[in-house]
Amino acid sequence: MFSPAHIARFNELxxxxxxxxxxxxxxxxxxxxxxxxxxDYHVHYALKAxxxxxxxxxxxxxxxxxxxxxxxxxxxxVDHGFDKxxxxxxxxxxxxxxINAALDADIFCFNVxxxxxxxxxxxxxxxxxxxxxxxxxxxxxxxxxxxHYITTGLEENKFGINTWQLHDVVSTLKTCPNLEFTGIHxxxxxxxxxxxxxxxxxxxxxxxxxxxxxxxxxxxVLNVGGGLxxxxxxxxxxxxxxFKNYFKIFKDNLxxxxxxxxxxxxxxxxxxxxxxxxxxxxxxxxxxxKNFLVLDAGMTELIRPMLYQAYHHLENISKQxxxxxxxxxxxxxxxxxxxxxxxxxxxxxxESFRGNLIAIRTAGAxxxxxxxxxxxxxxxxxxxxxxxxxxxx
Numbered sequence: 001m002f003s004p005a006h007i008a009r010f011n012e013l014x015x016x017x018x019x020x021x022x023x024x025x026x027x028x029x030x031x032x033x034x035x036x037x038x039x040d041y042h043v044h045y046a047l048k049a050x051x052x053x054x055x056x057x058x059x060x061x062x063x064x065x066x067x068x069x070x071x072x073x074x075x076x077x078v079d080h081g082f083d084k085x086x087x088x089x090x091x092x093x094x095x096x097x098x099i100n101a102a103l104d105a106d107i108f109c110f111n112v113x114x115x116x117x118x119x120x121x122x123x124x125x126x127x128x129x130x131x132x133x134x135x136x137x138x139x140x141x142x143x144x145x146x147x148h149y150i151t152t153g154l155e156e157n158k159f160g161i162n163t164w165q166l167h168d169v170v171s172t173l174k175t176c177p178n179l180e181f182t183g184i185h186x187x188x189x190x191x192x193x194x195x196x197x198x199x200x201x202x203x204x205x206x207x208x209x210x211x212x213x214x215x216x217x218x219x220x221v222l223n224v225g226g227g228l229x230x231x232x233x234x235x236x237x238x239x240x241x242x243f244k245n246y247f248k249i250f251k252d253n254l255x256x257x258x259x260x261x262x263x264x265x266x267x268x269x270x271x272x273x274x275x276x277x278x279x280x281x282x283x284x285x286x287x288x289x290k291n292f293l294v295l296d297a298g299m300t301e302l303i304r305p306m307l308y309q310a311y312h313h314l315e316n317i318s319k320q321x322x323x324x325x326x327x328x329x330x331x332x333x334x335x336x337x338x339x340x341x342x343x344x345x346x347x348x349x350x351e352s353f354r355g356n357l358i359a360i361r362t363a364g365a366x367x368x369x370x371x372x373x374x375x376x377x378x379x380x381x382x383x384x385x386x387x388x389x390x391x392x393x
Contacts, residue, residue, distance in 0.1 A: 006317075022385060029058060041264060043264050053080070065263075090265075115169055140204035183261075190267075225264070298336040314347060
């Protein structure tokens with residue numbers, strides 16, 4: 001993953017920073033695009049995973065649409081050249097300001113999550129003499145078998161409309177002259193590695209699809225969301241996800257009628273592996289029961305391990321300075337004044353020393369975008385490897 005040229009350049013830079021492999025990013029985007037094209041599927045990139053400008057530039061150039069969950073994400077997609085006809089706006093709590101901005105941008109569709117939201121969008125669209133295209137986000141009550149913080153498709157979650165509310169949805173749609181019903185939308189969770197989850201989703205989509213047809217509301221778009229996971233444990237061997245088998249699940253199990261489109265909203269799986277958080281060892285603290293590596297990166301730069309108990313592979317990349325055969329168990333921690341500021345506990349690593357570079361792998365999704373200025377920390381910077389050179393901003 002990291003060549004001597006990488007390490008030499010990294011040693012010249014102030015840490016911590018996010019390192020982006022733009023070549024790997026493009027390889028991943030191309031693999032997804034090619035696999036989706038086999039079935040004429042439409043892919044929208046979920047901006048919440050990573051809205052780094054160079055990432056957005058690459059995604060837009062590949063031809064994907066944009067899945068947005070805030071008004072500012074909608075504006076960012078527009079500013080980065082995404083086709084407005086490929087921008088969708090989801091989210092359980094869209095403000096009037098955000099809805100108006102999306103109406104002004106004439107985006108493709110709002111993914112609506114409550115009856116009241118339908119009424120609000122109808123009123124705001126009517127005030128502008130516009131018609132808003134809407135899809136109904138339905139809670140399919142499908143268990144994603146993932147961390148409970150990133151499960152979104154169960155009845156206990158705040159997202160989507162439960163099936164017992166659908167009669168109210170139909171009644172409301174038929175009384176809202178400024179809404180155009182385009183389809184139905186689903187999203188059951190994130191970091192899903194069990195493909196049977198998507199088979200179960202297809203079964204529910206088929207049932208609900210038929211239900212809407214019986215209500216004389218023909219479905220033009222089936223939006224099945226995203227959620228495909230990545231391999232955090234083996235970033236160098238399972239670098240690009242198996243998009244062919246992922247899309248084949250839907251090809252084999254989803255009932256599609258003539259003229260219908262199938263849309264996906266993928267985020268993590270497109271960007272996670274292309275970035276690592278590069279940090280430096282500030283101090284080594286040896287104790288009787290614990291040994292600590294204190295890094296200059298912490299929860300302000302990457303909060304996933306602290307928030308979700310998420311695993312990230314840690315690698316001492318100062319290979320020329322250390323004996324790889326000598327290992328020590330460390331708690332790898334950050335500098336933030338919180339006990340929870342710990343990346344991993346009791347992890348076996350080569351014996352490490354002050355100044356060694358530590359790569360925290362698979363950090364391209366929900367890393368930089370969740371960074372904060374807690375403790376008045378400087379905002380984390382990014383560098384990029386692409387076209388055979390390292391660039392910094």
